[in-house]
Amino acid sequence: MNQQPLVSVIITTKNRERYIKKAIESVLSQTYRNIELIIADGGSTDKTKEVVEFYLKDGRVRYLYKKDKGFAEGRNNGIEISKGKYIAILDSDDFWCDSKKLEKQVRFLEEHPDYVLVGGGAMVLNEEGKECYRVLLPETDEKIRELMLFDCLFPQGTVVFSKKTFKSVGGYCDEELGAVFPEDWKLWLQFGKFGRFYNFQEYFLCYLQGKQGITQYIDRRQRIRCHLRLIKKYRNEYPNFWKAYSFNLASYFYSFFPFQKWLHPVMPKLKNIFFHAQIYQKTQKDDKRQRN
Numbered sequence: 061m062n063q064q065p066l067v068s069v070i071i072t073t074k075n076r077e078r079y080i081k082k083a084i085e086s087v088l089s090q091t092y093r094n095i096e097l098i099i100a101d102g103g104s105t106d107k108t109k110e111v112v113e114f115y116l117k118d119g120r121v122r123y124l125y126k127k128d129k130g131f132a133e134g135r136n137n138g139i140e141i142s143k144g145k146y147i148a149i150l151d152s153d154d155f156w157c158d159s160k161k162l163e164k165q166v167r168f169l170e171e172h173p174d175y176v177l178v179g180g181g182a183m184v185l186n187e188e189g190k191e192c193y194r195v196l197l198p199e200t201d202e203k204i205r206e207l208m209l210f211d212c213l214f215p216q217g218t219v220v221f222s223k224k225t226f227k228s229v230g231g232y233c234d235e236e237l238g239a240v241f242p243e244d245w246k247l248w249l250q251f252g253k254f255g256r257f258y259n260f261q262e263y264f265l266c267y268l269q270g271k272q273g274i275t276q277y278i279d280r281r282q283r284i285r286c287h288l289r290l291i292k293k294y295r296n297e298y299p300n301f302w303k304a305y306s307f308n309l310a311s312y313f314y315s316f317f318p319f320q321k322w323l324h325p326v327m328p329k330l331k332n333i334f335f336h337a338q339i340y341q342k343t344q345k346d347d348k349r350q351r352n
Contacts, residue, residue, distance in 0.1 A: 064094040065170065067162055067220070068144030072134040073152035074102040077111050079268070084115050086155035092162035096120050099152075100138035103127035108152075132232040132243040139226060147223050153268045154217045157183065161264045165220040168258065175201075176225045176255030177248060179214035180264035192269060201256040208252065209291045209304035212245035217265040225254050242286055249294050284312040 069087050073080050080099075087097050097120055099112055104125075115121045124141065128134050131151070139147055146166060150156065158164075158180075165178050181196040197213045198204045204213055229250040232243045251257075287308045295301040 064092070065145040065166065066143060067092065067095045067146045067148055067166060068139070068142035068223070069095055069097045069148045069150060069162075070135055070138035070142065071097065071099045071150050071152050072102065072131040072138065073099060073104065073108055074131075074134075075104045075106045075108060076152040077104075077107040079153040080108055081111055082155045083150055083152045084112070084121075086157070087150065088115070088118060088120075089159055090156070090162045091160050092166060095162065096122065096142065096144060098122045098124060098138040098142055100128075100134040101125045102131065102134045136231045139223065139231065142223065144223060146220050147226060148220045150217045155266050156217070156264055157266045158262065158264050161218075162220065164260060164262075168260075169220065169222070172256075172258075174256050175258050177214065177219060177221045177251045178258045178260065179218040179220075180260040180262055182215040182218060182265040182267045183263055184267050184269050186269060194263065196261060196263070197259045199259050199261055201258065204257040204259065205252065205298055206300060207304075208249065208298045209294065209300060210307055212242060212248065213259070214244070214248050214257075215265055215267060216244045217267060221251065225251060228254060242283065242290060245287075246290055249290070249297065252297065281312060281315045284308055284315065288312070 071080070071083055071087070084097070084099070087095070097115075097118075099121070101108060101112070101124065109123070109125065112121075112123050116123060122141075124138060126134075126137055128137065135149065146169065148162060148165075161180070165180075168178055169175060179197065181194060183194050184192045186192055195215065197215075198207055207213060226247075229247065232247055248257075288305065291301065291305050291308060295305075
């Protein structure tokens, strides 16, 4: 029997003592056992280190404490010391909700060597842990490429990719506009030059959504301006440039509209219309799937 390839899971964190335990346990409970977990701490001053130390008795877990400029740099640092053939990413305030996530994704990549990036669906939670909505992105390489300029189609905590491809594109890059720059989206756009995309039509991630506030909407405007620059940069690599640019420009003007809290739930519906697919799904009250 062939040895399973090693998967390096990178969790970036900073002052997340409240959440990181659940993130770590969702990794260590995976049915795919040949993993290493690298926790890249960007300079926590709370009790994050104390929480992590409990898990260091598991020989698969490593802890990297290094003050850095942001989570992108932390991921780069973690991947730099990793030993795996494949890389999986997880933020410390999120967690995986499918114990077979890695098993399914690694099997797919091993059977389809022309694919460089695989992802899956996400369930979005509020700060009370209640599910707000679900995101299920396009499945096939053809459909993903059609919509790649509209938005980031791979929630970061769902992905698995080849370390070889990661090194070929130079890793995460966030120096252009700091924390609001979509470094993950840019990375996936670069990956498309090296192979094919796939999204499992299953939910792999529970993603914590922060509170809405005026500062967040200002940051959102800065982020959309970055999106517009990114779309222009890759306009010749992917189709539907003008549709994608118009959609994001409309989103920018929407961010100035009054009554943001009232309008916020409308945006997923508008995205579904633009994408011609039921990507954003309202939570069904009787569906308790894996929230605990």
